Structures are given as structure tokens and as C-alpha cells.
Amino acid sequence: MKLLIIEDDNSLREIMHRALTSEGYVVEVAPTYFDACDKIAGYSYDCILLDIMLPDGNGLRLLEQIKALDKDDRVIIISARDSLDDKIEGLDLGADDYLPKPFYMAELSARIKSVMRRGAGAVNRTMSAGNIVLDLQSRLVTVNGNAVTLLKKEFDILLYFMQRPNHIIDKAVLAESVWGDHIDMVDNFQFVYAQIKNLRKRLADAGASQNIKAVYGFGYKFTDTEV
Amino acid sequence: MKLIYKVTRRLALVVLPVLLLWATVFYFAMVNEVNDETDDSLEDYAEMIARRVVTGEELPTPGDGSNNTYSIELLPASGGYRDSKAYEDREVYIYWKKETEPARVLTKIFHDDYGAAYKLVVSIPTFERDDIIKAILFYLAILYAVLVFTILIVTVLVFRYSMKPLYSLLKWLDGYRPGNGTAGFPDEESVLEFKKLTKAARETIERAENHLERQKQFIGNASHELQTPLAVLGNRIEWMMDSTSLSEEQFAELSKMRQSIHRLVRLNRTLLLLSKIDSGHFLDKSDVDIVSIIENELELYKEIFAEKEICCNVNVPSGYVVQMDEMLATTMVSNIIKNAFVHSPVGGTIDVCISHDELIVSNNGDEALDKARLFDRFYTSGKTGSTGLGLALVKSIACYYDYGLEYAFDGHGHSFMIRFKR
Incomplete structure (x- = not known):
């Protein structure tokens, strides 16, 4: 299982990386919009954790890009803005889940599992x-x-x-x-x-x-x- | 008191002494003039009698049609009198009329050609002073009334017309609520004073709006910026608790830290919600049934506060629908019910009722709360775990929808009332 963390905050990115690695995922990170573009274009991931507030771009545009590339990567939006508009826009654009900051790793890991399960087909609920x-x-x-x-x-x-x-x-x-x-x-x-x-x-x-x-x-x- | 009443009252008060002064002057001037004329005719009359006395002609008989009277006496020769004239006002008895009348009286002493001195007293009836004063006062009163009435009408009209800009500014200010912006603000005026006033008001409002906007943004931004560090902090503690071998003491410390962070997270979330309400983020309105929210919330809180053994009396109609954002409606009702549960003593009673568009939630208590600060942010009654934002949230939501929100204490219970607008 391969994950991509798109998050600009170094400390948060590091613990997300650490926690998810320890749960047995293969984790890659992208600290900026630019890096994220590269990774998304070049590789496929099972699940992408996307912070929509990046210093050099809006994460929602990244989401559009992922969907435009016709990939079936699952996307969980993580955002400091617990705003309904963002949530609706994100889910409309094809995100699978929306997790407002601050969250616990256990919560994140539970959401990843749940999203992946849904990805495996509606049968297996x-x-x-x-x-x-x-x-x-x-x-x-x-x-x-x-x-x-x-x-x-x-x-x-x-x-x-x-x-x-x-x-x-x-x-x-x-x-x-x-x-x-x-x-x-x-x-x-x-x-x-x-x-x-x-x-x-x-x-x-x-x-x-x-x-x-x-x-x-x-x-x-x-x-x-x-x- | 309205400015226009004050102005007209003052004008009326100023006119009164002026008119009274004028009446006094008028009275004396008139009396003077009349006396002058009377004195002239008295003089002529006295002169005529004196001449007849001197020449030995026949004197006029009393009652000759005029009300003039006279008396003449020969003064003792030894007196050494000098010719003199004295005028006075006196009541005089008129024989042929058999009544007393006010008269102008001239007492004249004169000598004939042989040096005998005579004292002649002539009188001409004049006006009744009282009548004159009464008449003057009467007409004065009429004049005063007419004058005041005219002043009033003119003042009101002129005032209304020239104060138009002031009233339109006041009307705008009456309808102003912080955060409304300066839409519909009255235009600048050509009159200097109003121009200044309008400008000052506009600038103040703009400044206030600006501050408010910046304050909102600041709270919003600060809360947003706190989210990431809070996530990091919480997760690092979580990580330590999960993966390191810790002593019991260290574990307990971390656990307490985690609880504090949890509280911070909650606080931050509420602040964010408050700032979202204040900046009008909730524009969605849908039909929300307050009664079903009340029932859900009561069930939840009864479960959570089961050990307090609180008795709930619910008196609501089968449905009560308002137009609100559903999340805000739930938050508002939930917080006001939660407040009742938290502050109710063990074994207390909570009453929830809806009547006449009012939702009233009451619980037992024996001390009145500080009405002025109750709905302020971070005002707490010292309960542990309280963010002090629950009632502030209720207030913000009530304000947002322009609902009434009141608190009352009746000696043995608190009650909170929300007045809905449908």
C-alpha cells in the first residue's frame, strides 16, 4: 500500500510519515504544490493525503489534476479550514474523505482504512x-x-x-x-x-x-x- | 426630548416675558397719552371757570350733560396763596348720576383782579384703569397664543426641512448593526455642519467596520494557524504514549498534557465556529424542526448526565419549524439545554417549553447569574471543563438570526428564553 502525503508543515508531515510507516504503509511525501504535481504526474498511489492549503498553490487544483489524469488514487483532504464550502467543493471534485485538522493519527489511519475498504468495492463493507x-x-x-x-x-x-x-x-x-x-x-x-x-x-x-x-x-x- | 420640542418650548418661553414687558410699556404709554389729553381739556375747562369767576359771568350748572364737575371756594384773604395747578386721579361722586366714577382732577388756585384767592377743583371722568388693564391683558393673551402658534408652525416646518439630513442620518444609524457595512449611508450635504457630521459619522462607522473585520479575520486566522501545531503536538504526545516504554508517572503526565491539548482543540474549534457565525458564513436556511432537535438533545443529555438524576418536564407542541441553518439550530438548542444540565443540581428539574414563539429552558439554582456578563465570551461560573463559550455561541446565533435572548432568575431557578422570528 503506497501513500503520498502532501503537507507543507514539516513537523506534521514528519509525524504523519512516521506513524503511517509504522503501520506498514509505503509512504512518500511532497512538501509543496510543485513537488506534489511531479509526484502525481509520475506515480500512482493507493491513497493521497492532501493538505489543501499549500504555500504555492491550492490543493483543490491538485485534486482536479488527479481526477483529470483519470487515476483512481483515493484522496483524503486534510485541512485547517473546517469550512463546509471547502468540504463540499473537495468532495464534489472527487475526494473520498475530508479530515479537518487537528486530528489524531489513529483517526487518520482509521479514515485511510475506511477509504481503502470502500475502494476495494462496496461489497466489502x-x-x-x-x-x-x-x-x-x-x-x-x-x-x-x-x-x-x-x-x-x-x-x-x-x-x-x-x-x-x-x-x-x-x-x-x-x-x-x-x-x-x-x-x-x-x-x-x-x-x-x-x-x-x-x-x-x-x-x-x-x-x-x-x-x-x-x-x-x-x-x-x-x-x-x-x- | 425631541430637539424640535425643546426649541419650540424655548421660543415660547422667551416670547412670554418680552410680550409682558411690552404690555407694561404699552399700558403706561397709553395712560400717559390719555392723561395728557384729559389734562389739556381740564385746563381749558378750569380756565373757562376761572375767567367767568373773575369777570362775574354765570357759571355752568352741574348736570349740563357733561360729566364734568367743579367746585370753587374763596380762600381766606390772610393765606398768601400763590397760583398753582395740581393734577391727580381720584374717585369722584357725580351728583346727578349718583355714583362714584374715576376721574382726572385738577386743583387750581388763582387770584382775581382784586387779589382774592380762589381754590377751584375741576374733574373730568376718565377710563377705568382695571378695565384697560384687563382689556390689554386679554388682547395680549390672544396675541401671545397666535404668536406662539405661528412660531410653532413655522419652526416645525423650517426645522423639518432644514434638519432633513440630520434625520436621515439618525434613521440610518438606528438601523445600523455592527458588521452591516455602510450601504445606504446618507449622501454628503451642502450645509457645512451636516457635511461635517455626516463625514464624521461615516468615518467612524467605516473605522469600526474595519476594526471588526480585522478582528474577525484575526480570530479566524489565528484559529486556523493553530490547527496544524495542535495536530502536531497532540500526535507527538500520542506517539510517545503508544510507542515508548514510559514510567507510570511519565505516562500520567503525558495523559494530562493530552487532555489539555484536547481542551485547546475544542476551544479553538468553538472560536472558529464563532468567527464563522460572526462573519455570516451560514447563509443556508432550511426548515428546521426545533422540537425534534430538543427531543434528540434531551435524550442525549439525559444519558450523559444520568448520574445527576435530573427530571425533565417537556411542554412543546408536536412540531415547531423555523427557517435556520440546521447546524446552527442544533448548536443553539444543544448549548442552552446543556447549560441547564451542567448547572442543574443533582436531582434537579429542567423545564423545556415552547409557547408564543418562545423557547424557555429553566433549571434549579439558588443564585442569580451576572446578567451583564453571562453571554460574554470566556465568562464561566467556575465549572471545570467549561470553555465559557457555550452561551456566547447561543448569543451569536441568536444575534445572527435576530432572535431575542433573555435570562431571568426568579429566586429558585434560572431560565433562558429564545424568542424566534418566523
């Missing part, structure tokens, strides 16, 4: 970890082939963890991504504990090979149950 399989379209969960009934929020939480295996997930970050902005003045995360407790019980009862582990004081981690 599932995610799996160990013996757990999530069908993203029908929102059904099976463990070892047996259906497990989950509530809406429990499904969202499980999906979030499965997209970020082996990362320590802060409860506040988890709560925010599942419950949205609603939690930003909450000082008690009892509602997260309650949901996770139920989810863990359901997974354990179904005999799942992976489960959510509490990392005391910091949050949770999705790992193999044997570990």
Missing part, C-alpha cells in the same frame, strides 16, 4: 478483528459467526476501538467522538463506563477473541483477550 466482524451497513455484529445484539452507542464505541487497535484511548476523546460536542462540560464520565461495561460483558459472553481493556487512570485499549 465489514471490519474484523479476531473473531469479531462488524457490518458497517447493516450495523450487525457477529462473534464467531453468532450475531450479538448491541445498542447504537455500543456499536459506535466498538467501531471506534476496532479502528484503533492497541491504542490507548482516552475516555474523554472516546466520549467526544461518540457523543460529539455534547460532552465538553462533563466532569463525570459515568455514562461512558456504563456503556463500556455493558459492551465488554456482551463481547465476553459471546466469546470474543478481543475485548476492551481498562488502562487504569488513562482510558481503554482494544486488545486480544489473552494478553
